[in-house]
Amino acid sequence: MPSAIRLLALMGRENNPLYVRSFDPTLSTEDDQKTDLRYHFLAHIALDVFAARLPTKSADSDFGLLFVQDGIAIYGWMTNTGVKIILGFSSGEVIGSEIRSIFRAIHFAYISLVCNAFYDVDERQPITSRKFDISVRRIVEAWNGTTPPAARSVSVLPGSPKPATPVENVVMSYSDSRTATPVAQTTVS
Amino acid sequence: MSKLPTPSRASSDKSSSHPGFAVRSSATSSSLASRRATVYDRNMNRRAPDLALSTFAFLFSEMVQYSQKNVKGVQEMENRLSAYGYHVGQRVLELATVREIKNAKRETRVLGLLQFINTTIWKAIFGKVADALEKSKDQEDEYMIIDNNPVANSYISVPKELSSLDCASFQAGVIEAVMDGCQFPAKITAHSVPTELYPLKTVFLVKLDPLVIEREKYMR
Amino acid sequence: MAVRTPRQIGEDVWKTRIEKVNAELVTLTYGSVVAQLCKDFTNDYIQVNEQLDKMGYNIGIRLIEDILARTNSERCRSFKDTAEMISKVGFKIFLNITPAILNWSQDNKQFSLIFDDNPLSDFVELPDDGKAINELWYSNILCGVLRGALEMVQLQVEAKFVSDVLRGDDTTEMRVTLIRVLEDEMPVGDE
Numbered sequence: 330m331p332s333a334i335r336l337l338a339l340m341g342r343e344n345n346p347l348y349v350r351s352f353d354p355t356l357s358t359e360d361d362q363k364t365d366l367r368y369h370f371l372a373h374i375a376l377d378v379f380a381a382r383l384p385t386k387s388a389d390s391d392f393g394l395l396f397v398q399d400g401i402a403i404y405g406w407m408t409n410t411g412v413k414i415i416l417g418f419s420s421g422e423v424i425g426s427e428i429r430s431i432f433r434a435i436h437f438a439y440i441s442l443v444c445n446a447f448y449d450v451d452e453r454q455p456i457t458s459r460k461f462d463i464s465v466r467r468i469v470e471a472w473n474g475t476t477p478p479a480a481r482s483v484s485v486l487p488g489s490p491k492p493a494t495p496v497e498n499v500v501m502s503y504s505d506s507r508t509a510t511p512v513a514q515t516t517v518s
Numbered sequence: 519m520s521k522l523p524t525p526s527r528a529s530s531d532k533s534s535s536h537p538g539f540a541v542r543s544s545a546t547s548s549s550l551a552s553r554r555a556t557v558y559d560r561n562m563n564r565r566a567p568d569l570a571l572s573t574f575a576f577l578f579s580e581m582v583q584y585s586q587k588n589v590k591g592v593q594e595m596e597n598r599l600s601a602y603g604y605h606v607g608q609r610v611l612e613l614a615t616v617r618e619i620k621n622a623k624r625e626t627r628v629l630g631l632l633q634f635i636n637t638t639i640w641k642a643i644f645g646k647v648a649d650a651l652e653k654s655k656d657q658e659d660e661y662m663i664i665d666n667n668p669v670a671n672s673y674i675s676v677p678k679e680l681s682s683l684d685c686a687s688f689q690a691g692v693i694e695a696v697m698d699g700c701q702f703p704a705k706i707t708a709h710s711v712p713t714e715l716y717p718l719k720t721v722f723l724v725k726l727d728p729l730v731i732e733r734e735k736y737m738r
Numbered sequence: 739m740a741v742r743t744p745r746q747i748g749e750d751v752w753k754t755r756i757e758k759v760n761a762e763l764v765t766l767t768y769g770s771v772v773a774q775l776c777k778d779f780t781n782d783y784i785q786v787n788e789q790l791d792k793m794g795y796n797i798g799i800r801l802i803e804d805i806l807a808r809t810n811s812e813r814c815r816s817f818k819d820t821a822e823m824i825s826k827v828g829f830k831i832f833l834n835i836t837p838a839i840l841n842w843s844q845d846n847k848q849f850s851l852i853f854d855d856n857p858l859s860d861f862v863e864l865p866d867d868g869k870a871i872n873e874l875w876y877s878n879i880l881c882g883v884l885r886g887a888l889e890m891v892q893l894q895v896e897a898k899f900v901s902d903v904l905r906g907d908d909t910t911e912m913r914v915t916l917i918r919v920l921e922d923e924m925p926v927g928d929e
Contacts, residue, residue, distance in 0.1 A: 408615065409611070409625070409700060410611060410612065410701075411701055437616060441861055442863075443608065444612060445769075445861050445863045446769025446773045447776075458863055460863045567761045568758035568759065569833060570758065570832050573759075573764055576800065576801055577764065577767055578767065581770075583793075583796070606766040606767055609766050643763050
């Protein structure tokens with residue numbers, strides 16, 4: 330059985346929580362997922378492991394497996410600006426290079442967030458961006474296999490004003506530009 | 519669509535020994551891998567596109583004009599330009615990790631970071647590597663990045679009343695943000711040192727925070 | 739000699755006669771300007787729009803020289819030709835995009851530019867203050883550029899954004915209206 334992502338956390342360079350979400354199917358509402366203390370706890374333990382390994386760590390971002398607790402394997406990644414990305418996987422088979430690609434995807438979502446002219450990099454506030462939220466949610470859901478296959482081919486990161494459907498499959502209708510919407514080609518006769 | 523190079527080395531060999539979390543060292547079993555095809559944006563993968571240099575020049579010169587309003591002196595003006603550069607630099611640093619996946623690593627030493635700025639960052643953002651990187655002979659906390667023809671000075675004619683203004687302070691701000699972002703706090707100032715061959719030649723003086731010097735000593 | 743279309747002129751100039759710079763330097767620099775204006779005007783976005791338009795105007799009146807010098811194209815005979823030149827030459831050279839020209843008014847004095855791609859607004863997410871999304875036109879500098887550039891070729895226009903994907907609209911659309919054709923031989927600075 331492939332393992333599923335149960336936790337995603339981003340911690341700032343002062344170890345301030347930027348983003349902590351659990352993806353636990355037993356938690357129904359989004360609020361439950363934000364406030365689930367078990368996952369906050371795991372994220373904070375992870376910080377200690379980062380700190381302990383840092384002095385002898387090679388210069389790449391990948392910190393690999395940090396620890397396992399309560400059936401959750403916690404992996405870590407540190408950006409060159411000291412932001413820590415923490416992923417918790419449920420038990421199951423995981424391929425090392427796949428973990429790297431998922432970290433990279435989340436790292437890119439973070440980069441896209443930072444590049445927004447209005448994002449205050451210095452502020453220690455938690456991330457409130459909707460765009461970021463949607464991006465990482467898609468990444469996690471694509472991994473966990475909880476989204477319909479159609480959604481997977483869509484670019485994950487925001488920033489391009491392209492329609493949220495593959496361009497090949499849509500025609501843009503501008504007959505009335507104020508209400509222009511992408512129309513699926515199959516529905517155009 | 520271009521993909522990022524996937525490192526062949528397994529990421530975390532330590533973990534493979536843990537029961538229940540079998541980590542295979544390569545993605546040879548590709549059915550799973552392809553199902554979980556990398557999902558990040560195509561735009562993030564490809565090399566940054568180009569725009570006309572004059573677009574930047576026009577924009578930059580408007581920025582300089584605007585910054586002149588209610589300015590009390592050259593110093594304040596340079597601070598303002600540096601602040602714009604800082605805002606840009608914070609973002610440039612992040613993007614460099616995407617564009618320059620091989621060269622962008624967590625730098626742990628001053629010299630490594632300065633070389634990264636001098637080459638990778640400079641090339642990524644200003645289109646060429648800087649012309650020189652020098653260490654001060656007298657001051658252990660000072661370095662110099664030298665650009666014979668900085669882009670920020672190339673298209674700007676400085677108004678008379680601000681004749682000592684160096685627009686390259688914008689670029690100094692970029693460097694300062696990169697150094698701060700990498701946790702090497704420093705103060706960067708731009709100094710014009712025109713030569714006959716390079717009338718716009720600029721020295722970016724990097725003065726490291728004492729903290730950084732302390733840390734370097736421990737690492738020796 | 740065959741007459742070259744605006745598209746050919748734009749492509750040609752872009753490929754052979756333009757010194758290039760990293761697009762992100764432009765994107766991020768523009769972002770730093772808008773962010774600073776929002777701070778300076780304490781999030782009075784109406785004023786930010788105006789300031790961006792002013793900056794654009796200053797750019798436009800100088801940039802047109804650049805275009806004319808690089809293309810040595812002939813004078814546009816109609817406003818339709820002008821629209822083509824704006825999209826296929828002006829935007830092509832300076833932003834490497836060619837916005838679609840649509841929605842001509844009956845009297846051919848009004849059209850829309852539709853931006854599928856806008857390098858200025860890459861990465862941008864408007865501030866979540868409930869105001870920016872209704873008031874700020876992030877790329878408003880472009881309106882000023884058009885106004886300034888066209889004024890130098892004796893066309894007084896009004897240019898304004900009417901929708902923006904950053905605000906959640908489906909498209910980014912700028913409406914351009916010809917107000918009047920200025921007198922040709924109006925000497926500058928003469929009473």
